[in-house]
Amino acid sequence: MDKFSDLPVFPIRISTPFAVGDVFSYLIIDEKIVLVDTGHYSDEAYETVKQHLRDHDLQVKDLDEIWLTHGHPDHYGQAVKLADRSGATVMGHPKDRTNFAANDNSELFEAFFDRHNIPETLTQQMLEQLEWLQQYQQPLEPQWISDGDHLSSGSIGAEVCLTPGHAPGHLSFVTDQGIIFSGDLLLGHISTNALINFDADTGQRNKSLLQYRESLQWIRKQEGVVMPGHGEQIDNITEVADHHLAEHKKRYQKIQQLLEQQSMSLIKLSQRMFPDAIKSGAIFLVLSEVLGYLDWGIKEGTIGLDEQKMEYERI
Ligand SMILES: [Zn+2]
Ligand SMILES: [Zn+2]
Structure with a gap:
């Protein structure tokens, strides 16, 4: 007790x-x-x-x-x-x-x-x-x-x-x-x-x-x-x-590593990070999660956004 x-x-x-x-x-x-x-x-x-x-x-x-x-x-x-x-x-x-x-x-x-x-199909899925x-x-x-x-x-x-x-x-x-x-x-x-x-x-x-x-x-x-x-x-x-907090940090580092190899859009990065979750319908959770790490990188000055291509890059 x-x-x-x-x-x-x-x-x-x-x-x-x-x-x-x-x-x-x-x-x-x-x-x-x-x-x-x-x-x-x-x-x-x-x-x-x-x-x-x-x-x-x-x-x-x-x-x-x-x-x-x-x-x-x-x-x-x-x-x-x-x-x-x-x-x-x-x-x-x-x-x-x-x-x-x-x-x-x-x-x-x-x-x-x-x-x-x-993609339109994913947007529709989230709105539904x-x-x-x-x-x-x-x-x-x-x-x-x-x-x-x-x-x-x-x-x-x-x-x-x-x-x-x-x-x-x-x-x-x-x-x-x-x-x-x-x-x-x-x-x-x-x-x-x-x-x-x-x-x-x-x-x-x-x-x-x-x-x-x-x-x-x-x-x-x-x-x-x-x-x-x-x-x-x-x-x-x-x-x-x-x-x-530690789990966040691990995923944040993984995203930084992926972006070191090539610049990617939000959706492409999401598909690289969590393909199974997207297939199971959790696209909104995945986008939320990935975007969070991108915000973090932008705040820390390690990630930038190319607003023309809407691609994130490692800086
Ligand atoms: Zn809630
Ligand atoms: Zn709840």
Whole structure:
């Protein structure tokens, strides 16, 4: 038994139709009844939350607050449904406003894919994937919270920490008791992707891997346990964060080596790095990942982009 098992925090495991597998929401039963993330919008996910509440003699209408780590369907999709039936206040960060609005930014993505000469079939595949996700979320405008704000369920206080990268307005909630609800920032079993995304205010593409690595640098220094959005509780935070940081570095070096041999476009480099993942339909994850390393190289001055040919080169 660890010291955290005494706290009134209960994981709710929700199965999803997504490749990532089950998602975890966390129920805090305190002076307030709080749910950290909600699961996606579906009858099954709703039943799962309802059943867990019932196990504690609670009902959906008893929910007081919903704290959202970020605006991906598996984390916020059924927030509206739960809030409508409970009057719960839903909170999230404004940099994820586009996600929470279920606006998939398809125009910005199309322009981006076009500029990088991504083949039409792959572009269509990605746009269809975005479209498919729509059924699992209901748009909302949360009450906006900011980095440094304090939330409380009563006996459990939590600091709101902006930890962008995986999503532009990704939040972690760091409780006074040492539990960190960190959404998709740190997962034990898989590395999460710093997805291609755009700033909600400017429409500019974020350098998401660079943001993500800064967020990993932040969490590696935190003490306590991580209750993640997917997978089991993480007790060895620093070790897991360092593992992901080191994996990034290896892939970054591999990309530099490939570019030493010849200059390549984003898609060509992606096909060289992850051909199997592309064949299995994960093209968006692959492009996100490769672009992240290219952003990194450009920032460090080791990689350049020939804007005429849209090819990356080693400099
Ligand atoms: Zn996510
Ligand atoms: Zn997730």
